[in-house]
Amino acid sequence: MSNSQAIGIFDSGIGGLTVMKQIMHKLPHEKLIYFGDSARLPYGDKSADTILRYSIENAIFLMEHQIKLLVIACNTASAYAVDKLKQILKIPIVDVIQPGVEHAAKASRHLRIGVLATRATTESGIYPQQIKKKLPSCQVYSMPCPLLVPLIEEHLFDHPATQLIIKDYLAPLKQSSIDTLLLGCTHYPLLRPLIQKEIGPHVCIVDSASTCAEHVSLTLDTYNLHACPDEKPSHRFYVSDYPEKFRLHGSKFLGHPIDKVNIPLKMKFEI
Numbered sequence: 001m002s003n004s005q006a007i008g009i010f011d012s013g014i015g016g017l018t019v020m021k022q023i024m025h026k027l028p029h030e031k032l033i034y035f036g037d038s039a040r041l042p043y044g045d046k047s048a049d050t051i052l053r054y055s056i057e058n059a060i061f062l063m064e065h066q067i068k069l070l071v072i073a074c075n076t077a078s079a080y081a082v083d084k085l086k087q088i089l090k091i092p093i094v095d096v097i098q099p100g101v102e103h104a105a106k107a108s109r110h111l112r113i114g115v116l117a118t119r120a121t122t123e124s125g126i127y128p129q130q131i132k133k134k135l136p137s138c139q140v141y142s143m144p145c146p147l148l149v150p151l152i153e154e155h156l157f158d159h160p161a162t163q164l165i166i167k168d169y170l171a172p173l174k175q176s177s178i179d180t181l182l183l184g185c186t187h188y189p190l191l192r193p194l195i196q197k198e199i200g201p202h203v204c205i206v207d208s209a210s211t212c213a214e215h216v217s218l219t220l221d222t223y224n225l226h227a228c229p230d231e232k233p234s235h236r237f238y239v240s241d242y243p244e245k246f247r248l249h250g251s252k253f254l255g256h257p258i259d260k261v262n263i264p265l266k267m268k269f270e271i
Contacts (some may be wrong), residue, residue, distance in 0.1 A: 008062030015187030016073030044118020100208030117184030
């Protein structure tokens with residue numbers, strides 16, 4: 001590996017751009033390659049074996065671009081695939097589970113943490129398990145939210161249906177008197193204003209994006225892989241379907257234009 005190689009990032013769709021944006025802010029000299037598996041989203045309603053297979057295929061695609069570090073910018077993929085990917089890849093890997101857990105553990109005042117996540121992530125039990133490792137007496141309340149990712153991918157942020165669904169998902173967590181709400185999917189920060197309005201100002205909302213960027217920086221330190229400070233990087237974007245839709249929506253999320261989005265030619269996608 002060389003310091004000039006890119007960092008690879010993958011997610012099921014546009015949600016991982018919330019992580020990419022923080023990495024770009026934290027590490028402006030690093031070259032990034034993003035892959036959004038838009039043909040096969042959402043991952044949250046897939047089986048564990050399917051999530052693992054998709055994650056391995058995504059990682060192999062990014063490895064073909066000679067990346068120096070892999071960021072799994074998908075909570076569901078992190079829950080089911082990070083251990084296997086660490087076994088088979090010979091590069092450092094950063095996932096989004098641990099950064100989110102660390103952020104929530106620091107933020108919680110009364111040890112009552114709610115978690116919004118996909119159905120698959122919720123069923124994995126990864127968040128209660130990891131939170132209780134740091135805070136053994138913490139009460140963790142998990143809520144699967146299978147409808148949020150499709151709504152976000154369709155850019156329906158202010159739609160009445162989105163508001164009603166958020167209200168429904170948050171009702172049990174409000175009754176549980178949580179003090180901290182962990183957004184356990186990288187798509188969900190895109191609905192943060194609606195979620196904060198519904199859950200109330202007294203609840204601290206946290207996600208993994210900024211802490212994940214810090215983990216990436218520390219990992220680059222550990223392996224001495226930081227790019228040259230004089231580097232002026234260009235970033236590349238790939239999706240498995242709907243490149244123009246990704247380009248338009250992704251540009252808004254990142255805050256600057258995405259000039260081109262490609263579909264890989266070599267990669268076979270099974271729907």
